[in-house]
Structures are given as structure tokens and as C-alpha cells.
Amino acid sequence: MTQKLLTVKEVSEILDLKPARIYELTREKKIPFVQIGERQYRYSQMALTNWIENGGNQTQTAENQCLTPFK
Numbered sequence: 001m002t003q004k005l006l007t008v009k010e011v012s013e014i015l016d017l018k019p020a021r022i023y024e025l026t027r028e029k030k031i032p033f034v035q036i037g038e039r040q041y042r043y044s045q046m047a048l049t050n051w052i053e054n055g056g057n058q059t060q061t062a063e064n065q066c067l068t069p070f071k
Contacts, residue, residue: 006048007042023041
């Protein structure tokens with residue numbers, strides 16, 4: 001099964017937030033993300049859906065859901 005990775009723009013549209021706020025949540029590790037470069041992030045659609053369904057529950061922090069950045 002292939003997992004869809006979303007861009008900051010797509011996540012900002014889903015959450016109805018500005019992209020700057022998505023970057024802020026990412027830096028604070030409050031949202032599940034995948035770092036694919038030094039300054040590039042993607043967001044797993046499945047992990048984001050789970051995060052939303054849990055109300056942004058901090059027990060499932062981004063640290064637990066992040067993947068290691070590609071090198």
C-alpha cells in the first residue's frame with residue numbers, strides 16, 4: 001500500500017491554517033511529519049488523519065510518528 005505524502009500547502013488547506021502555522025507546528029513537533037531534506041517536510045495523510053481524529057492528542061507526538069530524514 002502506497003501512502004500519500006502531503007505538502008505544507010495541502011496540509012494548510014485541510015486544517016484551514018496558514019502555511020507558516022504548519023511550519024510552526026512542525027518545528028514544535030506537534031504534528032506528525034516526515035523530513036525529506038534539510039528544509040523540506042511532508043506529512044503522511046494517514047498519520048495526519050489519525051492526529052486529527054485524536055484531536056491533536058499529545059500522547060501521539062510527532063516524535064513518535066516521524067520518519068528518519070532521507071540522506
